[in-house]
Amino acid sequence: MVRMMGWEAPKIGLRKGPWTPQEDMLLTEYVNLHGEGRWSSVAKSAGLNRSGKSCRLRWVNYLRPGLKRGHITPQEEGIIIELHALWGNKWSTIARYLPGRTDNEIKNYWRTHFKKREKFSLKQQKRKAQILKLKQQQQEKPDRKDEIKIHQTEEEEEEAGVNGKVNSEAVEITDQSQGKVQEMVSVYPISEDQCLSQEPAASWIDQYLVDEGLWNLEDDHHRHQPGNCCNKTSIQNQANSAYYNYFGGDASYVYNGGYIF
DNA sequence: AATTTTCACAACCGCCACGCC
DNA sequence: AGGCGTGGCGGTTGTGAAAAT
Numbered sequence: 001m002v003r004m005m006g007w008e009a010p011k012i013g014l015r016k017g018p019w020t021p022q023e024d025m026l027l028t029e030y031v032n033l034h035g036e037g038r039w040s041s042v043a044k045s046a047g048l049n050r051s052g053k054s055c056r057l058r059w060v061n062y063l064r065p066g067l068k069r070g071h072i073t074p075q076e077e078g079i080i081i082e083l084h085a086l087w088g089n090k091w092s093t094i095a096r097y098l099p100g101r102t103d104n105e106i107k108n109y110w111r112t113h114f115k116k117r118e119k120f121s122l123k124q125q126k127r128k129a130q131i132l133k134l135k136q137q138q139q140e141k142p143d144r145k146d147e148i149k150i151h152q153t154e155e156e157e158e159e160a161g162v163n164g165k166v167n168s169e170a171v172e173i174t175d176q177s178q179g180k181v182q183e184m185v186s187v188y189p190i191s192e193d194q195c196l197s198q199e200p201a202a203s204w205i206d207q208y209l210v211d212e213g214l215w216n217l218e219d220d221h222h223r224h225q226p227g228n229c230c231n232k233t234s235i236q237n238q239a240n241s242a243y244y245n246y247f248g249g250d251a252s253y254v255y256n257g258g259y260i261f
Numbered sequence: 262a263a264t265t266t267t268c269a270c271a272a273c274c275g276c277c278a279c280g281c282c
Numbered sequence: 283a284g285g286c287g288t289g290g291c292g293g294t295t296g297t298g299a300a301a302a303t
Contacts, residue, residue, distance in 0.1 A: 018271075018297095040288075056289075057272070071269095092291060104271080107292075112268060
């Protein structure tokens with residue numbers, strides 16, 4: 001016998017797609033009267049031709065009172081970034097620290113605002129490694145008559161312009177006998193020391209983790225610490241390195257214990 | 262002005278964990 | 283002990299609006 005994973009078996013004829021105002025009204029009225037939970041029976045009892053799962057999602061993400069509408073504020077963005085650096089894609093966990101925001105909203109926000117940047121910084125890291133290797137090779141072989149030119153490419157100028165916060169270089173390795181053989185681009189902060197030497201200052205994390213007693217959390221915040229490491233300094237260090245990775249060492253984005261505006 | 266690209270958001274899907282019987 | 287229903291989570295997709303070309 002096939003076990004139904006998760007929700008109830010999809011019934012033929014159940015409505016899908018966007019909710020109508022009538023459906024919203026029915027669901028709201030029913031939940032206000034009977035409370036949340038028992039979503040399958042909510043669907044039936046409220047006269048909705050929807051799956052329980054769909055009802056729950058609609059309520060949680062859209063109809064539930066107290067939900068904020070509109071754009072994520074810079075403060076909220078800062079919290080999202082910091083918490084994501086700590087917990088990764090634990091959207092529901094992150095959402096608990098943003099009253100009025102849903103996991104879905106945060107997830108969507110992250111995807112549209114940071115995925116692109118994350119991808120970009122991965123590229124940067126690869127390039128950085130390549131350039132270091134080449135520079136090393138040149139040091140090891142000082143007699144080599146290759147020429148290393150450092151300049152900013154149009155592409156990177158554009159990227160830098162968009163992000164407004166990166167320094168970029170292209171290194172052109174020219175073998176004098178064979179002409180130009182390689183061109184690489186590296187993007188990195190003005191000074192890595194600028195990133196790494198920043199002393200983590202008091203932040204909201206201090207408030208949550210100390211004031212709220214979250215160091216002793218038994219819930220998943222605790223479990224989500226890599227290696228179950230429950231020590232403030234190490235978590236801040238994790239956040240630091242996570243930031244460094246996310247933004248490719250972009251000094252203006254490196255976590256310094258505060259918000260990023 | 263028309264077309265293409267990007268963004269923002271809503272909704273669905275598959276999976277897992279847990280409790281009840 | 284194991285089947286089943288339910289609640290919840292994270293990933294993905296679809297779509298309309300806005301911005302860019």
